[in-house]
Each structure stands twice: as C-alpha cells, then as structure tokens.
Amino acid sequence: MEELLELKTLLSQGNVSDALVLVEEMTEMSRDDKINKISSCAKILLVHLIKRQAEKRSTRSWDLSIANAVDEIQKTNRRRKAGGTYLSSEELREALTDAYRIALAEAAAEAF
Template identity: 60%
Template sequence: MEELLQLKQFLQQGKIDEALVIVDELEEMSLGDKVNKIDSYGVILLIHLIKQNAENRSTRSWQLSIENAVREINKINKRRKASGYYISKAELLDILEDGYEIAIKKAASEAFEGRYEAEELATMVDKEGILSQAIELIEQG
C-alpha cells in the first residue's frame, strides 16, 4: 500500500522516473507472488504424479488433486487483459525442478504407506518422465 501512495505522490509531482522505478518494483512483487503460488501448486501436482508413478495406480483423490493443481497453475499464470502467460514453459519447468525434491519427500511419506525414505522412492520413479508429464498436463490444462 505504501508503494501505491508513493507512486501517486511521484506522479502528482511529475517525477516520472521515480514513479517508473516503483512500477517496476510492483511488477516484480506481483510476479514473485505468482511464482510462489505456482511453486506450491506444482509441488502438489508432482506429489501425486510421483505417487502414481511409484505405485503404478491412481485414486480419485489423487486425480482430483492433479486436476485442481493444473487448473490453479494455469489460472495464476494466464494474463487476463493481455494474451499469453506470465511464466514461460522453460520457467515452469525450472519451478517444477526446484520443487521436485520437496515433492519426493512428501510423496515418500504417503506412497506405500510411508514405507520408503525419499531417497529410496526417488530410485523407483522416473523424474524426467514425471516432470515432462507435469508440463504436458499444464499445457493441456
């Protein structure tokens, strides 16, 4: 809120360069918020894809979580007024890769009733295949 008041003040004073700096900061904060939300939903997506891959099965609950995560990622990433997306496919893949380690740890506590440690579960699944499947689901979403 403080940034908006300062922005208004700069515009009223005709300090365009200072106002543009604040606009850049606001854009960066907004994008950072979108990245954080996409990361959270991406981890949820990966957890369920990992469990599906490891256990070679699915449940309605897992499928609903996958569908919801994909829907939320696309909703957050879609530019409403301008066409296109905030975050590119390559950036999405980077976000998913960053979240993969926490996803494997969380999936290990759930898959096979928590019998395997994250490192063991990681050897049972195809990381690249799961990341590719996640991107594909997001693109189709």
C-alpha cells in the same frame, strides 16, 4: 497497498522517474507472487503424481488434486489482459524441476 499510495504521491509530485522505478518493483513483486503460486501448485501436482506412480494406484482425491493443480497452474500463468504467460515454457519447466525435488521428499515422507 503501501506501494500504491507511494506511487500516487510520486505522480502527484511529478516525480515520474521514481514512480517508474516503483512500478518496476511492483511488477517484479507481482511476477514473484505468480511464480510462488505456480511452484506451490506444481509441488501439490507432483506429490500426487509421484504417490500414484509409486503406489501403482490412485484415489479420487488424488485425481481431483492433480486436475485442480494443473488448472491452477494454467490459470495463474495466463496473462488476462496482456495475453501470453508470465512464465515461458523454459521457466515453467525450471519451476517444475525445482518443485520436483521438494515433492519427492514430501511424497517419500508420506510413504514411510
């Protein structure tokens, strides 16, 4: 909210160059937020997939968590008005790889 007020002030003062810099910063902050949310959902997804594979069984709760995490990742990554996605396929793969390390440790801790 603070950034929006600052943007409004900059524009009302005619300071377009600083306003554009602020818009870029806000865009980056928004993208970082999307990446963090996708990573968090990916971790949940991977923990349940790892546990399902390791324990050779599944529960309704795990299945629902897996489905919800996939839906949330897809929804979060989709650009509503501009079309396309926030993360490319390669960036999404990288986010999943990073989340896998964390998920593996968490699933192992829950198993023992």
